Amino acid sequence: MVSGLPPKSGDAFDMSSNLLKGQIFSGPSKVVPKALSGRGSDAVWLYVATLSGGGAERVYLRLANHYAQTGRVVRLVVNRAEGPLVPLVAPGVELVELGVGRALAAVPRLTWALMRERPAALISALTLSNLVAVSAVQLARVLGGARVRVLISERNELTRFTGQMPKLKRVLVRAAVRLLYPLADKISGNAQGVVEDLAARLGRNPASFPLLSNPAPESDQIEAARLAPVPHPWLAEAGPVALAMGRLVDQKDYPTMLRAVAQADPKLRLIILGEGPREAALRALVAELGLSARVDFAGFQMNRFDYLAHADLFLLSSRIEGFPNALIEAVAFGVPCVATDCAGGGPKQILGVAVPQALVPVGDHAAMAQAINAMRAEPPAPETLEAIAAQYRIEAISERFLQEVLP
Template sequence: MNRERRKRVALFVPSLRGGGAERIMLNLAGEFAERGLNVDLILAKAEGPYLAEKHPSVRLIDLKARRVLFSLPGLVRYLRRERPVALLSALDHANLVALWARSLARVPVRVVVSVHNTVSQATARDRNKRSRWILRGMGLFYPRAEAVVAVSEGVAKDLVNVVRLSREKIRVIYNPVVTQALFVKADEPFDHPWFAPGAPPVILGVGRLTEQKDFPTLIRAFALVRKKHPARLMILGEGEERSKLETLVQELGLEKDVALPGFVNNPFKYMKRAGVFVLSSKWEGFGNVLVEAMALGTPVVSTDCPSGPAEILENGRWGRLVPVGDVYALAEAIIETLDEEHHPDVANRAKDFAVELAVEKYINVLGV
């Protein structure tokens, strides 16, 4: 029995609705299982398109909570019943619940929380009191974690400056983005007229349609690109800014050359065939989609936002970096990238973000 408990590791996340942090936790759960660990993937509510991608050896625990906070009693019961050796959580509200649950359960479980966004940027733009309470909770509870994983050096520095965490408490582990499944999905059959041979190159963006991703800047930049270069723009994702983006597309007369098809389960087959991938965000924690596109050999352009892209691209070595919100600089970088005959070997750089490398570091910090 003790041997069984030493091997069990739990991962806690609100749901599998389709965000970058959720995919990373799913990747980690599958890789832990491949290493022979007993893995429980605990969800506040079992919902979202990534559910179908769960590794068959990973046990799903559905706490059936309407909100993450309401999952606290169920998580406490789980910890008392299963007593995993370690609990890894992601996303700040889930991190706080994980640490609170450990205190209430009073069991010897090692809790590691992971931060996937630049806290100062995310909270500064959130207009409700919830973010302020979360920020205060981070300052109170995060020091009680065995470790805090930051997904980039920029996120780590932000945690020190904003949350006042000790730098010794923080471990920087780049996201385990590149998996074998990514390449398998990229090679799935794909029949879309925009990606047919001889068609104009497609400029691709992927992400939730939110303020953070700043797709209005990408659309305006594309309007400038199209004046000098035949091209099309496709943005994969769903979110509250859809109507705003659709209105902008109409105002700029781009209806025939801009597509917003919504969330897709497999963005990788689009990434592999794109002429250039663009990350236009105002802020990030890391920039998973940037690495995914690079792994598939697609040239990339990114804003130099806090945090992640400059670290991924090594300050422009692997792709052009432009100031946040600069329409003209973004358009120029896209045109230059499309016109380039020889691109950096971005696929080789993406190997530095392979799941195998990150998993070793997570296993070490979790103590399993």
């Protein structure tokens, strides 16, 4: 259990026992003693708001675990140490909870942590966390002389992401981005469309923004999933089974996918991994389309790789994506894919050169149905998918992050 705020010592929090709010974890549960390994000129910190099951959180957890495995001093900083990914933090990673629920409240706590510990670099992801990171680094420099380099990363097109916010919040966030993002040492995106949107919003050349994509699964993860028990009865039965993964939200446009499945091979069944506010409406659409026996909403599953190890097809129908983790994961498992050529550009970046026939227009269920049948009839060669996944090995991706942020 994470304790409350520690008592003040003089005019500052006593950080030798607890950093700001409370416990510093090594791995999922161990409290780190007073000698904090996340301190010093070679330490790298990664910052996300929580360890929910989102794509950015998964990527930053994997980066932290990989850095620790290679012997680098690394700390994973979160506003709240909660979410299904917490148990996956490796023992060599210090997990630090700032103990706040809102992004703005994280700024003074992260600032003080940076002033006290002075890591070499801070790497953050997602717009609100990026704004916190830049603010804290600038304050730490001004108030405490802490020279911490900061790399921020957008994971979706900023314009479209902020366009979904209420008007006042949208105006404030976009103004904060214009003011604070230029103060970062490096600004990155995970897909070409994300980078181009950033450049347009900030009035810069897209070439000035490094493209830092998400890593594919590692070979040991793939092998372990192939050896694991079959996680769903459909995957052990005869007949093709497609898999989709992602939150049940409007961005993912599951209605287009469901209508495509209704028009595709009637033997095809679909398992959807994910939860979200659109579930009831999607279940109603499944019933309306007569797909109740062919579509299963399996909820959020931590063992998603076990599903990929046995799937025959992967589907993605999003209206907007940065660099979709689920898609590169499917490719790494050798699963044929059909995906929308959506804003953000991630699906096109992954599939556009080697498997262009896998891409379909956004919102076009007829085109998706046709692509599903074609992909089932003539899937890409395994070597083709292997070559795509090889471009996104975690060893190379993790090194790119460090090359961009460390002097």
